[in-house]
Amino acid sequence: MTVPLPPLPPTADDAYRPGGRSMADIADTEHRQLLGLADQVTDQRLSPERRREVAEVLTAAISRHLSAEEQYLLPAARAALPGSAERVDRELAADAA
Template identity: 45%
Template sequence: MAHGGNVIAELTTDHREVDALFTKIEEQPLGNPRRRELADELTAELVRHSVAEEQYLYPAVRAHVEGGEELADKEIGDHAKVEQLLKDLEGLTAEDTNFDNLVAKLKFEVADHVRDEEGRLFPMLTAACTPQMLDELGDKVRRAKQTAPTRPHPSAPSAPPANKLLAPGAGLVDRARDLLSGRSH
């Protein structure tokens, strides 16, 4: 899918890509090693997406949307649940009995989060920000995803400035681990 445009278009494209990855996982036979490969790809996409949102989207929501503090806190809480599920999934093979249960739980949590963002947060942000602000946020989110981690780090900070300082370093380490392990993303 094509990335670009304002922050809403960028993140919505991410959401559709994640949906497609869940579908690809479900299309594979149970226990097939390809399910693990796709789960790794899904993990990388979700982690990069979450890090970028925490660095740029949620601070903008806090600054510009009425009730933005509570809304951003709720979304970051959703991310924490997803990241813990990703961490729990990380060490499992596709043959592991917990693998499919965790993928199902992950899909439920992600779908709930996406519905909330697209149905509530994105319209509120669109109403509160100028088109130029949304475009600038889109650029920042795209840049953040390029250096973001590709593996879950549930104990990492989720708010600026700490997350903006630590995420690129974690991303570099994750990419090195991915290269050495042959993990694709």
């Protein structure tokens, strides 16, 4: 499966970078947020009701995160990085499991 990526605007400057946060920064932030939610789910100081609420949020956030990785990040990595197909396939299999 290939995902067509939008073309970058032409530039003579090799230092050009599109504006905004990088995908790596976004993924890192989301991973930290997911770990924080996981810590709350296992925090015995919280009430069972609160831990259940956090678990529901964590479940939804993980589902959204994995879906975004599967639909956007991993296909982009496969298209942009030569020899990445095996690693991408492993990531997809791990996510499916």
